[in-house]
Every structure is written in structure tokens, then in C-alpha cells.
Amino acid sequence: MKLLMLRRYMSSISSMPRVKDFVDLCIVGGGPAGLTAAIKFKQLDKENKYRVVVLEKAGDLGSHTLSGMILEPRSMLELFPNFKEECLANKKDNGVMLDPVTNDQFKLLTASASIPLPLTPGLTNKGKNYVGSLSTVVRWLGEKAEELGVELYTGVSVSDIIYNKDKTGIIGVATKDLGIDKNGKPKDSFERGLEFHSKQIVLAEGCHGSITKQIINKFNLREGRNNQSYGLGLKEVWEVKPENFNKGMVAHTMGYPLSKDLYGGGFQYHFGDNLVSVGLVVGLDYEDPSVSPYQEFQKLKHHPFYSEVLKGGKCIAYGARALNEGGLQAIPKLNFPGGVIIGASAGFMNVPKIKGTHTAMKSAMLAAESCYDEISKLPAFESLVEEKGEDNIDISEEPLLNIESYERALMKSWVYDELYQVRNIRPSFNTKAGLFGGMMYSGMDALLLKGKAPWTFSFGKSDATATKPASNFKPRSYPKPDGVLSFDILTSVSRTGTYHDDNEQCHLRIGKDQNLKEFTQETYPVYKGVEQKFCPAGVYEFVKDETSKYGVKFKINSQNCIHCKTCDIKSPTQQINWTVPEGGDGPKYTIT
Structure with missing residues (x-):
């Protein structure tokens, strides 16, 4: 009724x-x-x-x-x-925050060390590109x-x-x-x-x-x-101590904290007055539903290559956004x-x-x-x-x-x-060769073949259908945030300036009838709360409910939404439809 x-x-x-x-x-x-x-x-x-x-x-x-x-x-x-x-x-x-790139670095991270890698043409920025704030x-x-x-x-x-x-x-x-x-x-x-x-x-x-x-x-x-393939980019802006600041420095990293089955990498960019943009991009074509891109990002900042820059500094902004990774084949x-x-x-x-x-x-x-x-x-x-x-x-x-x-x-x-x-570089990481095979191929393609190979790799599954049942994997665990370098998700959301009216119709639509109970029964037994893990803003929760068949109920905190669109992309059953909220709602990025 x-x-x-x-x-x-x-x-x-x-x-x-x-x-x-x-x-x-x-x-x-x-x-x-x-x-x-x-x-x-x-x-x-x-x-x-x-x-x-x-x-x-x-x-x-x-x-x-x-x-x-x-x-x-x-x-x-x-x-x-x-x-x-x-x-x-x-x-x-005029308020435009851009600085010439003065120093390029490319590193392969292990759990405690950083190994220099040769710069590819695409990651060579010094003397020609600018680093700063797109907003x-x-x-x-x-x-x-x-x-x-x-x-x-x-x-x-x-x-x-x-x-x-x-x-x-x-x-x-x-x-x-x-x-x-x-x-x-x-x-x-x-x-x-x-x-x-x-x-x-x-x-x-x-x-x-x-x-x-x-x-x-x-x-x-x-x-x-091809189907479009996506990544989720997570980013913070820090005010760092002057002695840790290197104006115009740009660094990209691969490896830690991401496991071999995850495509992605980190970055730190120095611009403005002692500002450092630090972030991580995680490919959304991963299979394990227990992966949390947000928690992977928090781990990244504890690596010495990042922590030595951030220590003594202050995080002043946070944001996240889906990125297109399908390249030419997916346009x-x-x-x-x-x-x-x-x-x-x-x-x-x-x-x-x-x-x-x-x-x-x-x-x-x-x-x-x-x-x-x-x-x-x-x-x-x-x-x-x-x-x-x-x-x-x-x-x-x-x-x-x-x-x-x-x-x-x-x-x-x-x-x-x-x-x-560059059409073959990203999909090369989706082959059976994995991370290191992809690195080897992409280096050969960028430096030797220069895109002239007589073949073109394709993306097959969508990022949603790439997700496999949780029973196929050992659940991942992540360390608790220390409140200094790493933070809980709600603290990060507070740094986005996000606002939605509490008495506004939910813009995150579930199926045809917004039946959260039915959604829980269909998805939770198989994927064990993947929505809660992939969301970088705490929008989706599976909270305890003893009256429920599976002991949890699905909750949507739409007021936290930072408009990254990850839910619309990655949800395995494709029942989440991200629609626009009222105009003016959402994050308030200023220096990102």
C-alpha cells in the first residue's frame, strides 16, 4: 500500500x-x-x-x-x-595552483624498501608538465x-x-x-x-x-x-613540514601495499606551499570481494617512502573518484x-x-x-x-x-x-602473466614496440562480473588506523566537505523497489558485504541484526556519498543505480 x-x-x-x-x-x-x-x-x-x-x-x-x-x-x-x-x-x-614538475621518480615498493625503476615516456614530466590542483x-x-x-x-x-x-x-x-x-x-x-x-x-x-x-x-x-574497465582513485592533500617538501617533485609507485592480483599504484605530488598530494589507484577488476581500496590506501602511507614525507604534517583534504582504465578499446x-x-x-x-x-x-x-x-x-x-x-x-x-x-x-x-x-599496456596486466609479467610487457611496449605491435589486447568481463564469491578467498584483514598517518573512514569523509539533506530522497537506488532486505538475501551470502568494502566513504554498511536470516541488514548512509560511482560500477549483481542527488549536494573539493 x-x-x-x-x-x-x-x-x-x-x-x-x-x-x-x-x-x-x-x-x-x-x-x-x-x-x-x-x-x-x-x-x-x-x-x-x-x-x-x-x-x-x-x-x-x-x-x-x-x-x-x-x-x-x-x-x-x-x-x-x-x-x-x-x-x-x-x-x-588568479588562484590557480600549478607548479612546473622539477623531479620525476618511479619506484617499486616492497614492504619496507623502494627500488628505482626506469622512467617510461609517459611518466616523464620534468620540464614539460605541471603539478597542482585541478579544481x-x-x-x-x-x-x-x-x-x-x-x-x-x-x-x-x-x-x-x-x-x-x-x-x-x-x-x-x-x-x-x-x-x-x-x-x-x-x-x-x-x-x-x-x-x-x-x-x-x-x-x-x-x-x-x-x-x-x-x-x-x-x-x-x-x-x-570493449566493456569499460575502471579504477578507484583515492587521494589526500597534506600540509607537510618544509624540510619534507620538494616543490615540483612527482613520484609514482607500484607494488606495496597491493598484492600481485591487484592492479594499481601510488603517487605523491609536491606543489603550492608545502602541499603534498598523496594517493592510490586500485583497478576495480579485482576478484576478491574482501579487498578494501580505502584500507589499502591507509596502508600505503605507512611505507617509509610516504611516511618520511608525511610525518609531522597535517591531512587537510580527502577525496575519491572512479577513473576510466579501458583505454582506446573501451571508448x-x-x-x-x-x-x-x-x-x-x-x-x-x-x-x-x-x-x-x-x-x-x-x-x-x-x-x-x-x-x-x-x-x-x-x-x-x-x-x-x-x-x-x-x-x-x-x-x-x-x-x-x-x-x-x-x-x-x-x-x-x-x-x-x-x-x-598505449592501448596494450593496461590490459597486459589482466593476462595470466600477472603483475610482473604485465610490468615486463608494458616496459617492452613503451620502450621498444612503442605501440606498433600487430595485436590489440581486449578487456573481457566487466568489473562487476569479475568479482568472485567470497568462499574462493581467505578474508583480508587490515590494521586499525593510528589517527596520525592513517584514519578511519568517517574522519576522511569529514575532510571532503560532503553534504546531503537528511530529509532528501536517497539517490542510491536498489533494484526497482529499494528492497534492502531482498538485496541482503541475494548478495550477502555470496559476497559477504563487498559493498561495504569497496565504498571509500562508508555509504554502505551491513550491520548486525539478529532477526535477519544472515545476522545482518543492509544500511545506506547516502549522506556520506562523495559521488565516486564505485557502487554503480563494482556491485556484482548490478542492482545499485547511482542517480544524481539534488543540485549542490556532495563533496566540496577546493584544492584537489
Whole structure:
């Protein structure tokens, strides 16, 4: 009865009309790719004829942006030829935290030692790349976009796709309704979402975006291409003692604390004023459900290579985010009727380089150029509104733009060449040769073959189906945090600035009916609480319950969610669907 009443409430809400807005280019996501697409389009629109709108779910630009981060400036210099003079030389004035890389290190860690490894071309950064904070770079890009006339709307979550009448393409997107309580009922503060109708929708949501996921499935954009494979990146920013700081130093590590069956590695980047970004990336294609990427990260910081830098310092920020690791083979078709996919939404990360901002930005520029070529042949919506009035405009029956030139341009660009050259390195670790076999092959490929091998390795299973029953493994145990170098998970979450309204509908949807008891009965006996272990924010718990058949019940602490999307990717039964919460919710990253 309660479920029926809830459905009636939701049905009555969904029947209320939304306010419509008509724009020429609508970009979903205000990260590096989304802002770059907006900037490039407006650079081409010299007469300022067309409306470009960017919709960003974070309360402020950059506050949902998490990265290592090392910036390869190639794309930035294409977009802004004077970038170095304008941005880097005056970073104290504009708040952009970037420093030239002055020292590269690559280490293989044992339990107590570090062994130098030869630098691969992808990990050679000194003299050409920059280390610092991507969230500050995003804010700088936002300022540049606004100067060109781009309309930036932050704190708005895009939750729905607007299809044309025969559902063969999309004509717009809609933002999430505000003011829905945890029971699905409208509160006094209820506000219906807005519809943005556009000639072209650009999806720039970042890795595993919720709208992008639906579009890829709807239009079968992965046909003939690999499943995407992912990693989980965990990161802290520390203020360290001056004597432990080496400005511009970049170090990458492999080995400890990860066992041979886990792909991944650590990093420490020195930038700003005594700031060190320390982190770990763990491939989500692991089999053992008792693995905890968060706990592996806490172990990493106790290794002398890291602890000697961090000792006496203070952890000031934490974050986590899923990363695309599938490479070229897993990039979906990039266009569909009514839109294109760019940046991390498509998966342009160069895994051996551990960099994706430069490729994401270049994909955005190519998409913007292709979109402008087609949209500039059409009258601007603003002129149509003035001529006919908003109520007399209906694009649901109009022919849709399907911009195939974008993917063709991408395949002729340096992005394709770069990703093709490294296409075999990440999947080589998935062969029977394991960690050391993968290291040997990847070194040979990077230094000798240079991507010219006459073969291409594939990813097979999805990360979810790679997970095996807990009975196949001996459970892993992890040391308790010491509160100095390692921390409990809730302490870390407190450093993200995350906020969700306690009386807000849960954005983490379980199956069709949010039946947590049924979910527990299906998953816990086999995987022994894998959701609690892979989540880096304490969102999922299996708490003791003597009345339950298995002695536990499933609990969702959605207010802890830091929007990493790991649950949507790794949950073995694929019953967890990450949807957008109300706009402005989530983490508040500032220097990450």
C-alpha cells in the first residue's frame, strides 16, 4: 500500500509541467571537458549569436573535481596560446595552483624498501608538465567561459533525458526536482525541474555519468567495442613540514601495499606551499570481494617512502573518484541523434601516463568545432523565440543533428594516436602473466614496440562480473588506523566537505523497489558485504541484526556519498543505480 501511494505521489509530481528554455548548445557537466567545449564553441561564435549553457551539479565550479593532478598543457595551449603567461605567471592573483614538475621518480615498493625503476615516456614530466590542483584550474576555466558569454548554472543536477516523439533521439535534458523528502513526497520547498531544449546535447559528466550511462545503453554505443574497465582513485592533500617538501617533485609507485592480483599504484605530488598530494589507484577488476581500496590506501602511507614525507604534517583534504582504465578499446561511439559524448564520459584517460585532462580537453575542442559547423547553419533559438514566441516552438518533430564528423575528427587527431600507442599496456596486466609479467610487457611496449605491435589486447568481463564469491578467498584483514598517518573512514569523509539533506530522497537506488532486505538475501551470502568494502566513504554498511536470516541488514548512509560511482560500477549483481542527488549536494573539493 505504501509503495502504491508513493507511486501515485511521484506520478502526480511528474505530470506537473516544467518550464522550458531553448538554447543552441547544452553541456551537461562543468569540468575541464565541459568548460573547454563551451569556450571553444564561443571562440568560434565570433558574433555571439548562439546561447551556450553549462549545467553543473556541484554548488561551485571545481568542487566535484578530483584529480592527481599533473597537467600536460598541450590542449590548454591550443585553447589559450598565452596560457603560460596569463595563468602560470600570475597564479597568486588568479588562484590557480600549478607548479612546473622539477623531479620525476618511479619506484617499486616492497614492504619496507623502494627500488628505482626506469622512467617510461609517459611518466616523464620534468620540464614539460605541471603539478597542482585541478579544481582551481576548473574555476579558472569557468571565468574564461563567462568572459565569452557562456551561461554557467551550478547547483543543478541533470536527472532526465527528453526524447523526441518517436524516441529515436534526444532534444534536451531536464534538471532534478528540488524539495522531495526521503519518502518521495514534495516538501514545502518543492520546485519542479527545468527543461533545456537544445540543438545538441554535449555529455561531459565525467567518469560513468548517470545520463551518459543511459544514452550508451539506449543507442547501443558500445556495440563492437570493449566493456569499460575502471579504477578507484583515492587521494589526500597534506600540509607537510618544509624540510619534507620538494616543490615540483612527482613520484609514482607500484607494488606495496597491493598484492600481485591487484592492479594499481601510488603517487605523491609536491606543489603550492608545502602541499603534498598523496594517493592510490586500485583497478576495480579485482576478484576478491574482501579487498578494501580505502584500507589499502591507509596502508600505503605507512611505507617509509610516504611516511618520511608525511610525518609531522597535517591531512587537510580527502577525496575519491572512479577513473576510466579501458583505454582506446573501451571508448564508445561518440555521437548519437541529438548529442555527443566528450572527456571522461567517453573514457579518454591515458592510463600509463595517469593523465586524462589533456585528452579530455582536446576531445571537447573537436566536438565543439563539429557542433559549431552544423549549428551555425541553423538560426539561433533566440531569434526564433523573438519571431514566434516560446510557446510556438516545438523541436520534438524536427530532424535531429547526428554529428558523425566529431568521431572522424577524433580518429585523425593526436588523441587517437596517443591512445593507440598505449592501448596494450593496461590490459597486459589482466593476462595470466600477472603483475610482473604485465610490468615486463608494458616496459617492452613503451620502450621498444612503442605501440606498433600487430595485436590489440581486449578487456573481457566487466568489473562487476569479475568479482568472485567470497568462499574462493581467505578474508583480508587490515590494521586499525593510528589517527596520525592513517584514519578511519568517517574522519576522511569529514575532510571532503560532503553534504546531503537528511530529509532528501536517497539517490542510491536498489533494484526497482529499494528492497534492502531482498538485496541482503541475494548478495550477502555470496559476497559477504563487498559493498561495504569497496565504498571509500562508508555509504554502505551491513550491520548486525539478529532477526535477519544472515545476522545482518543492509544500511545506506547516502549522506556520506562523495559521488565516486564505485557502487554503480563494482556491485556484482548490478542492482545499485547511482542517480544524481539534488543540485549542490556532495563533496566540496577546493584544492584537489
